Amino acid sequence: MALFFDQAWFDAQLKARGATRADVARLLELTAEQVDELWKDQREFRALDVSAIARFLNMPAPEVANRAGVSTPIPKETTDVGARLNDINGRLQRLERMVEELKTLILTPRP
Numbered sequence: 001m002a003l004f005f006d007q008a009w010f011d012a013q014l015k016a017r018g019a020t021r022a023d024v025a026r027l028l029e030l031t032a033e034q035v036d037e038l039w040k041d042q043r044e045f046r047a048l049d050v051s052a053i054a055r056f057l058n059m060p061a062p063e064v065a066n067r068a069g070v071s072t073p074i075p076k077e078t079t080d081v082g083a084r085l086n087d088i089n090g091r092l093q094r095l096e097r098m099v100e101e102l103k104t105l106i107l108t109p110r111p
Contacts, residue, residue, distance in 0.1 A: 024056070
């Protein structure tokens with residue numbers, strides 16, 4: 001297990017997939033500054049963040065958690081359909097909020 005966040009490993013994984021830290025920011029719904037804090041080990045990953053990045057990088061969640069530092073939680077793999085539906089519902093609600101925000105931005109008259 002890495003003692004600190006393994007920047008080189010994460011950057012190499014992103015590069016191998018043609019992705020950037022900006023892609024991670026969008027994925028985790030964070031600002032670029034917040035992602036930089038993750039990379040500098042100044043912000044901790046949540047279990048949901050680890051799961052999302054593991055899926056994004058096509059890596060096992062324990063490997064991502066181990067590379068993220070000692071205090072990073074390893075998400076529990078679940079086959080519980082209710083838990084998966086709750087996760088999907090949460091993502092759907094975030095998407096719906098984003099669509100509403102976009103509609104407001106588009107439909108608001110500008111001077």
